[in-house]
Amino acid sequence: MNRAIRRLSIASLAFFVLLMINVNYLQVFRVNSLAAEPFNSRVSSEQLKNWRGEIIAAGGNGQEMIVARSQLVKGGFYKRVYPAGREYAPVTGYDSIFGLTGIEKAENKFLAGTAPSLAVYNLKGLFTGKPKQGASVYLTINPKAQAAAYQALVAMGKPAAAVAIDPHNGAILAMASYPSFDPNLYAPIDSAAVAKNDARYRHDPAQPLVNRAINYTFPPGSTFKLITSSAAFATHKVGNQISSIPAPQFYRLPGSHSTLTNDGGLPCGNGHPTMLYALTVSCNTAFAKLGVTVGGGALHSMANAYGFNNQNLTVPLPVSASAYPALTDPAQIAQSAIGQFNDTVTPLQEAMMAAAIANGGTTMQPYLVAQIKAPDQSTVQTAQPAVLANPISPAVAGYLTTMMKGVTQDPSGTAYATAGPQATTIKIAAKTGTAQNGVNNSHLDDAVFTSFAPADNPQIAVGVIVKGGGFGADAAAPIALKIIQAYLGQR
Amino acid sequence: MTAVPSVADVAPRGPSRRAVPLPRGRRSTELAMLGFAVGIMAFAYAAAGLGLNGHMPSGLVVYVAGFAVLMGVAHLAVRRFTPWADPLMLPLAALLNGLGIVMIYRLQQSGRNGNPGLSISTLTTHAALYQLMWTAVGIVALIVVLVLIREPRVLQRYTYTLGTIGLFLLAIPALLPASHSSINGAKVWIILGGFSIQPGEFARIALAVFFAGYLVRKRDVLSLAGRRFLGIDLPRGRDMGPILVLWAIAMLILIFESDIGVAALFFGLFVAMLYIATQRKSWLLIGILMFVAGALLAGAIIPHVAERFTIWRHPFAPANIQGSSYQLVQGLEGMAFGGIFGTGLGAGQPFRTPLVQSDFIFTGLGEELGLTGLMALLLIFGLLVQRGLRAALAVRDPFAKLLAAGVSFVLALQVFIIVGGVTQLIPLTGITTPFLSQGGSSLVASWTVIALLMRISDTARRPAPQPIQDEGLTQVVRAI
Numbered sequence: 001m002n003r004a005i006r007r008l009s010i011a012s013l014a015f016f017v018l019l020m021i022n023v024n025y026l027q028v029f030r031v032n033s034l035a036a037e038p039f040n041s042r043v044s045s046e047q048l049k050n051w052r053g054e055i056i057a058a059g060g061n062g063q064e065m066i067v068a069r070s071q072l073v074k075g076g077f078y079k080r081v082y083p084a085g086r087e088y089a090p091v092t093g094y095d096s097i098f099g100l101t102g103i104e105k106a107e108n109k110f111l112a113g114t115a116p117s118l119a120v121y122n123l124k125g126l127f128t129g130k131p132k133q134g135a136s137v138y139l140t141i142n143p144k145a146q147a148a149a150y151q152a153l154v155a156m157g158k159p160a161a162a163v164a165i166d167p168h169n170g171a172i173l174a175m176a177s178y179p180s181f182d183p184n185l186y187a188p189i190d191s192a193a194v195a196k197n198d199a200r201y202r203h204d205p206a207q208p209l210v211n212r213a214i215n216y217t218f219p220p221g222s223t224f225k226l227i228t229s230s231a232a233f234a235t236h237k238v239g240n241q242i243s244s245i246p247a248p249q250f251y252r253l254p255g256s257h258s259t260l261t262n263d264g265g266l267p268c269g270n271g272h273p274t275m276l277y278a279l280t281v282s283c284n285t286a287f288a289k290l291g292v293t294v295g296g297g298a299l300h301s302m303a304n305a306y307g308f309n310n311q312n313l314t315v316p317l318p319v320s321a322s323a324y325p326a327l328t329d330p331a332q333i334a335q336s337a338i339g340q341f342n343d344t345v346t347p348l349q350e351a352m353m354a355a356a357i358a359n360g361g362t363t364m365q366p367y368l369v370a371q372i373k374a375p376d377q378s379t380v381q382t383a384q385p386a387v388l389a390n391p392i393s394p395a396v397a398g399y400l401t402t403m404m405k406g407v408t409q410d411p412s413g414t415a416y417a418t419a420g421p422q423a424t425t426i427k428i429a430a431k432t433g434t435a436q437n438g439v440n441n442s443h444l445d446d447a448v449f450t451s452f453a454p455a456d457n458p459q460i461a462v463g464v465i466v467k468g469g470g471f472g473a474d475a476a477a478p479i480a481l482k483i484i485q486a487y488l489g490q491r
Numbered sequence: 492m493t494a495v496p497s498v499a500d501v502a503p504r505g506p507s508r509r510a511v512p513l514p515r516g517r518r519s520t521e522l523a524m525l526g527f528a529v530g531i532m533a534f535a536y537a538a539a540g541l542g543l544n545g546h547m548p549s550g551l552v553v554y555v556a557g558f559a560v561l562m563g564v565a566h567l568a569v570r571r572f573t574p575w576a577d578p579l580m581l582p583l584a585a586l587l588n589g590l591g592i593v594m595i596y597r598l599q600q601s602g603r604n605g606n607p608g609l610s611i612s613t614l615t616t617h618a619a620l621y622q623l624m625w626t627a628v629g630i631v632a633l634i635v636v637l638v639l640i641r642e643p644r645v646l647q648r649y650t651y652t653l654g655t656i657g658l659f660l661l662a663i664p665a666l667l668p669a670s671h672s673s674i675n676g677a678k679v680w681i682i683l684g685g686f687s688i689q690p691g692e693f694a695r696i697a698l699a700v701f702f703a704g705y706l707v708r709k710r711d712v713l714s715l716a717g718r719r720f721l722g723i724d725l726p727r728g729r730d731m732g733p734i735l736v737l738w739a740i741a742m743l744i745l746i747f748e749s750d751i752g753v754a755a756l757f758f759g760l761f762v763a764m765l766y767i768a769t770q771r772k773s774w775l776l777i778g779i780l781m782f783v784a785g786a787l788l789a790g791a792i793i794p795h796v797a798e799r800f801t802i803w804r805h806p807f808a809p810a811n812i813q814g815s816s817y818q819l820v821q822g823l824e825g826m827a828f829g830g831i832f833g834t835g836l837g838a839g840q841p842f843r844t845p846l847v848q849s850d851f852i853f854t855g856l857g858e859e860l861g862l863t864g865l866m867a868l869l870l871i872f873g874l875l876v877q878r879g880l881r882a883a884l885a886v887r888d889p890f891a892k893l894l895a896a897g898v899s900f901v902l903a904l905q906v907f908i909i910v911g912g913v914t915q916l917i918p919l920t921g922i923t924t925p926f927l928s929q930g931g932s933s934l935v936a937s938w939t940v941i942a943l944l945m946r947i948s949d950t951a952r953r954p955a956p957q958p959i960q961d962e963g964l965t966q967v968v969r970a971i
Contacts, residue, residue: 004767005880019869026915027831034826
């Protein structure tokens, strides 16, 4: 029997060798991958022992507002507090035991104090025995503009988002999304409570966790006519804003039996309106036909120059790409030229379009983080404004500005009533959009509004989209107006 | 009992009988190593308190002194009743038992008195004290076995009695209503008035004795070869009876008690002993094939078993991670959190793993003692198994040989199943980790196994009786 026992002895030795190999594999080679698991609560709780940097809305000319801070709770842990809650949730995101979103995620290495550039401060802490401290993130957000944006969205009560940027440097002044979520519900150290809150938000059909300002795309509607115009000027198919273009009352789409009309089936002026007039009243037939004249390739490259189809834009939150497909079918080109077919945009993209025109044809890289400061208030990083693209020349930007002023200042303009002289003393340059939606346009139209102000000395560019808002000027324009008024401090 | 060895047994091996050194009992070595084991337990206990909240734990003296006294008593009993037993077994078991008590103390403190924890520990404030008391019961069991069973073959007389008792113990939980047999979904308990035992832990020992007795008697028949197929001697069909019956019983356990771990241990024990008794590899092959087939069949028809396979393969799948695989994932992440050197006792977060004090205590130790600690623990288990098998090799009595080999091998198998399960090497099945897991039944049963192994080892190492006079063929020997 001893031979069999010896063999079993080897077998049991093999058991232990296997176990030892596996334990080595787990505790040496799998350490990093297991630590990186999104739900690794040990790793996130370890970070709770450190003072995490603050997030401060600092785009208000000296007026600062803390929107995320760390508070010491029992057990020596720091709990995250978001004093502005839902208003800033699309910007701050949350820092939970299960993971991070928003600025909390994008700037985590600074907030948590793990960035290499912060090593010197933490080295000091190592010797003095103080817990690790993170750096604070100063946002470009202007508290007044942000408050105006969120309150206006709440008052509207429909899924919507608004983004405002400084056209000269790309600083994001406001970024609000509705419905929003309360990041404080992600802050508890009790993981069961967080999991429950998270599940409730995830199953909410209103999708409060989606940042509609940058991660949700809508059809641009007539606001795309700005790009069609840009392409027409750039390709010299049209001279300037007073050049006239053909605008039939009914436009049969090339190679198809469908007919395109203007809003309400009305004619567009005398059938040969100027660019200025066509944009002011937003003729569909004029721009559809113009799009076909310009061609799918030129439209596609102009859309790309304005920022469409960019998968890699970060502010530093990752931005969903706005889409404009490369088309060859004339009927599809005609539809796409007026913002229909498969065109989609984010509210940020709407703001970027207005900002490019306001800034003489140069798009600045949009950004949310102005500065990062170490615990001792020394500056670790300062944003450097950067040019993203030059979609149009300054001259074309001038033509477009004139046309966009017509939209609000001309009594026939689509936004005359809501953003014109009767509504505000501020001269606004804008374009409205009303995007048809659903099968056979069965859903309510999405309201789109892109604008900048003051028209002659641009300081702020605003993009607003209201899902199911109906006519663009009615639902979206007042929201943009409130943001502009709050930022410029005028009525 | 008087054993009269034949002349050959005591015949001198060298030219001079005086030159043969007398084997030594090595009891003093045992005592010194036992001192080490108690010392490690004491330091670990202090470290756990310091790691938790920076203070020496309040019960340090009570726990360490209590544990030291118990081990001292065990040592004295061994000195008295099995003076020739392997000197490593008691210290190895003591070290494991001591670390188990420390870990349970550390876990019961989670969330209490301002210590870190998700919430107040589900363990009561008496958990470690109870574990110490169960250790006392275990030591009593050790002494009782050493006193009552002075020769391993005494047990052979009770082959069928113990077989019946074993099967009965195994079957009770399946027959009892869930309120008296089920804890956390495992229907392997007998619960009577707040007192619960796991009869399976004891059934395994009784059945090991039964298998040893049965196989010693039947091994000649069972090793008769039938046909030869693919170079393997297959047993005769009519001899397949016992293995089929045992397989069926294992499957019944699996189905009625939802416990693939206990079924695997039970069946593994039988197959290993059958192999040792008959030396036929075909039995091993048949046994493994039958078990794999049974496990796959169970996986196909029992949802509970199928789930174990799923979470083994995809523990991090979003559908599993917050539910069925949560415990496994927490254990794995805990071990990764500990890394090579561990967080130190009391400084990790093992409380995040549900029921870490029982099935998952190995991952809790891995988190706080690190890879270095786990390697040491596995070495201790490995050494204990090898010492048991060593005793099996050395002892002459076939019954004792079979019994020692069986219980030693099943100890290795048990460690493999539970440690492999919690480290994602094999599908997870909930069984206890010998000596470490919280719970009296497992601890007392483990000490009983140590007692049996020490008794067999004592028999094996005991020097042959010295002849009083050496004249002619008739000898008078000292009876032992």
